[in-house]
Amino acid sequence: MSSSSPAILPISNPQSTVVPAPTSGGSVQSQGPVTTPAFRAFINHLSEYLRHGLSQRRPWAELADRTAFSKPESFSEATLRIRKNYSYFRVNYLAVVALILGFSLVSHPFSLILLAGLLSSWLFLYLFRPSDQPLVLFGRTFKDSETLILLVVFSVFVIFLTSVGSVLVSALMVGVALVCAHGAFRVPEDLFLDEQENVSTGFLSFFSSAASTAAAAAAPVAART
Template sequence: MSTAVPPVIPVSSVQSVESQPPAASPAFLSFVSRLNESLRNGLSQRRPWAELVDRSAFSKPESFSDALVRVRKNYSYFRVNYLSVIGLILAFSLLSHPFSLLLLLGLLCSWIFLYLFRPADQPLVLFGRAFSDRETLGFLIIFSVFVVFLTTVGSLLISALMVGVGLVCAHGAFRALRISSWTNKNKYPPVSCPF
């Protein structure tokens, strides 16, 4: 019997290279930078909370048109504070319903990883099939419609927004306008209001 020599298996030695953490993509860094700048700019325009809840400034409006004028002016003046209140109501609503919060986080993550921060030159490949940008966008839109409208997430968000907008409108309608505070403190031009 002849002895067969087993074939030689090529072996390569792995050089020990210190692994470095993956660098964040420029698109992600730009997004975070713009988000940080926008938040700082927006929060710098908020009014003092003590002025917002000053009980001596509340009075009953004389008419419905007076209430609408008050809502418009107060929205222009307390815009950032009102948006913060609505955001807190939405956050409380989502934290009290963790399943809806998880669904929204999953939806947000799918948009971020599958569409926003995916390199443009690389198609999405799932289960051996490459998906174009149009197919990915279509899937994400259908998934978003499903999550928002066919689960309890949509009704939760709409009800929280309605409570927040109702609270803001009630505050704006019953808070009297002070002309001196408008002329001295209003360094930002009033914005149009959809009311």
């Protein structure tokens, strides 16, 4: 009985031989999660940007203070109020427009699905797709320029030839109208406008910094392949 027990030991050896197999084929292992570092860096930067932006919002009670509303005497005064109120309630205004956009898309599920598919196509087929892995669809390999042209054509089709464009435009018009109306009737004299916020916290600067962060995260992975 004791001589038969050592014969069981070699059975566990195939499990250990499976472990180094991915290390010998490093390219096969890196093909799947190559986009993970770049996409993770983009998501982390997006969450930090949203957290930083929401921390700068003004109290909603101050936004809806009835005692601070009055009719502007002229159009120039109304535009001046809008500029001052926007610089002070910028995060609140953007949140209101985002809520209106979200409600409009939720109330139109087909437009929401099309827009989500469009954004996913740009993210995973162009922005976060490794340059050494060409796009292959229906057995045909597409270059980066051809992929960009396909995405542009698909974007034009989704935005201008479906209901997505009308939903987005109508929601933005309603949001901008509400923001302008509030900014024109809100008296900004009692607002502390001395604190000027950095202009680089805009929407376009976020994408530029996010793209650089994603490229920096994807560079070590691409170098190993």
